[in-house]
Amino acid sequence: MSTRGETGRRADAVRNRQLALQAATALLAQPGTALTVEAIATKAGLGAATVVRAFGGKDALLDAAVSGLLEPVVRRARALLEQTAAEDALRTFLAELIAFQSAHHAISDQLGDLDLPATTAQRAELVRNVEEMITRARADGAIRTDLSPAVVTTLIGQAAYAVARARPASRELADACVTVLMDGLRPQRRVR
Amino acid sequence: MSTRGETGRRADAVRNRQLALQAATALLAQPGTALTVEAIATKAGLGAATVVRAFGGKDALLDAAVSGLLEPVVRRARALLEQTAAEDALRTFLAELIAFQSAHHAISDQLGDLDLPATTAQRAELVRNVEEMITRARADGAIRTDLSPAVVTTLIGQAAYAVARARPASRELADACVTVLMDGLRPQRRVR
DNA sequence: ACGATAACTGAAATGCACGTTCCAGTTAGA
DNA sequence: TCTAACTGGAACGTGCATTTCAGTTATCGT
Numbered sequence: 388m389s390t391r392g393e394t395g396r397r398a399d400a401v402r403n404r405q406l407a408l409q410a411a412t413a414l415l416a417q418p419g420t421a422l423t424v425e426a427i428a429t430k431a432g433l434g435a436a437t438v439v440r441a442f443g444g445k446d447a448l449l450d451a452a453v454s455g456l457l458e459p460v461v462r463r464a465r466a467l468l469e470q471t472a473a474e475d476a477l478r479t480f481l482a483e484l485i486a487f488q489s490a491h492h493a494i495s496d497q498l499g500d501l502d503l504p505a506t507t508a509q510r511a512e513l514v515r516n517v518e519e520m521i522t523r524a525r526a527d528g529a530i531r532t533d534l535s536p537a538v539v540t541t542l543i544g545q546a547a548y549a550v551a552r553a554r555p556a557s558r559e560l561a562d563a564c565v566t567v568l569m570d571g572l573r574p575q576r577r578v579r
Numbered sequence: 580m581s582t583r584g585e586t587g588r589r590a591d592a593v594r595n596r597q598l599a600l601q602a603a604t605a606l607l608a609q610p611g612t613a614l615t616v617e618a619i620a621t622k623a624g625l626g627a628a629t630v631v632r633a634f635g636g637k638d639a640l641l642d643a644a645v646s647g648l649l650e651p652v653v654r655r656a657r658a659l660l661e662q663t664a665a666e667d668a669l670r671t672f673l674a675e676l677i678a679f680q681s682a683h684h685a686i687s688d689q690l691g692d693l694d695l696p697a698t699t700a701q702r703a704e705l706v707r708n709v710e711e712m713i714t715r716a717r718a719d720g721a722i723r724t725d726l727s728p729a730v731v732t733t734l735i736g737q738a739a740y741a742v743a744r745a746r747p748a749s750r751e752l753a754d755a756c757v758t759v760l761m762d763g764l765r766p767q768r769r770v771r
Numbered sequence: 772a773c774g775a776t777a778a779c780t781g782a783a784a785t786g787c788a789c790g791t792t793c794c795a796g797t798t799a800g801a
Numbered sequence: 802t803c804t805a806a807c808t809g810g811a812a813c814g815t816g817c818a819t820t821t822c823a824g825t826t827a828t829c830g831t
Contacts, residue, residue: 397778397827424818434781439819538755541745549741553733563730571763589799589806616790626809628792637790 404441406431411452418492422449446501453494454505460487461509464516473523474530478569480520481543485561488551495548514540530572539572596633598623603644610684614641638693645686646697652679653701656708665715666722670761672712673735677753680743687740706732722764731764 394401410431414420424445428435442448463483467476488495498506521536530539550564586593602623606612616637620627634640655675659668680687690698713728713735722731742756 399827400779403780421816423816425816428781435818436781436820437779440779445818534755534758535751538749538752539759541752542742542755542759545741545745546738549737550734553737557730559727560730560733563726563734566726567731567734567760567763569763570765570767571759571761573762575762591799592807595808613788615788617788620809627790628809628811629807631791632807 400441403431403433403437406433407438407441407448408452408455410438411448412455415449415452415456415491415493422493422497446503449498449501450503450505453498453503454509456487456491456494457506457509457513460484461512461516464513468516468519472529473520473527474569477517477520477524477530477543478565480517481547481568482561482565484543484547485550485564488547489556489561492551492556496552514544517543528574531574534572543568592633595623595625595629598625599630599633599640600644600647602630603640604647607641607644607648607683607685614685614689638695641690641693642695642697645690645695646701648679648683648686649698649701649705652676653704653708656705660708660711664721665712665719666761669709669712669716669722669735670757672709673739673760674753674757676735676739677742677756680739681748681753684743688744706736709735720766723766726764735760 396404407427410427414422414427414430420426424435424438427448428438431438438448439445442451460483464480467480471479518536518540521530521539524530525532525536546564546568550560553560588596599619602619603614606614606619606622612618616627616630619640620630623630630640631637634643652675656672659672663671710728710732713722713731716722717724717728726734738756738760742753745752
């Protein structure tokens with residue numbers, strides 16, 4: 388009888404695949420390190436060739452690692468959208484997004500020229516969810532209507548990225564970003 | 580009689596230095612192209628070795644090119660600070676900074692790991708000027724005082740960077756950034 | 772249990788894209 | 802005209818992902 392996993396891979400290959408994924412995930416949260424195949428392999432206690440082969444290439448490995456990290460974020464956005472008033476959902480999600488990105492600098496920092504299909508798809512879903520939050524918050528009269536939801540979504544995404552990128556990471560800056568953005572997004576009284 | 584420039588360099592060397600600088604500057608404004616020595620040399624119609632030698636290295640060449648581009652921006656910040664009410668200066672400068680960065684994606688995009696002393700110094704001066712604008716606008720009662728000037732400065736810098744980075748570059752997004760940020764920075768009435 | 776064997780491993784080789792340096796030839800300039 | 806300065810194609814060094822291949826090991830049929 389076969390002891391092979393359902394992929395048909397040998398048990399040690401499956402285990403090494405896990406090790407590689409864990410090592411890559413760990414390095415994504417650790418700033419300053421170079422995120423090379425060599426570094427990942429060392430962290431995993433494997434040879435570089437093994438790490439690469441396990442996923443068919445560096446891109447696929449990092450795609451798996453990043454999208455694994457992103458999955459709870461996507462789920463959280465969906466949950467907030469269902470269970471919370473739109474404005475609160477938006478504020479909460481923005482704060483959490485900044486925190487997530489701050490804890491994983493490398494995600495937006497060193498992955499520029501890689502091809503990450505799963506990650507891209509998840510990003511797209513995040514954008515869809517945020518856009519829905521904005522549309523609903525608009526309908527509630529909670530945010531201004533003189534800016535298109537698409538633009539506001541981009542603004543929020545870029546803001547989260549930018550603030551997370553700032554070094555040293557600072558809680559004060561993150562809070563300021565949320566505060567200023569949310570206040571700035573409220574319907575403005577015509578003043579002056 | 581000597582026809583040498585005051586640097587003691589031969590005339591063709593001086594001219595080639597100029598060509599290299601112009602080519603590098605041109606490439607900084609042109610997105611998509613890799614900012615390699617080879618690319619700069621081709622654009623300048625020179626050999627790669629000549630381009631590198633003219634400045635002693637790629638870093639020095641790009642430092643010269645970037646700080647050349649940044650110089651008018653720095654001057655503009657000084658001028659705004661002297662001649663304009665702080666709040667207006669801040670709004671105007673933010674808009675112009677976004678426009679500048681949008682027109683020179685590569686500056687914040689591909690120069691991450693290079694050593695650019697002149698550029699760094701100019702950035703520091705920009706930060707000082709923006710911080711002064713904020714301090715004055717605060718004193719005028721034009722912006723909120725519950726956030727430290729340093730944090731607001733970082734926020735503005737990062738926002739400009741982030742919005743300029745968004746592709747496709749959009750005037751609408753740039754305007755939205757200025758609007759939301761400036762509205763969010765105003766003293767907020769205690770609402771609700 | 773026990774080979775037989777296909778799958779797997781990782782050190783070393785390969786390939787590639789850079790920046791930089793060399794050097795034989797060219798040219799500006801006194 | 803003579804020579805020191807300059808040029809640029811080619812060679813080199815580096816850092817990387819990926820492939821190769823001789824050796825190892827898990828798995829299966831017996």
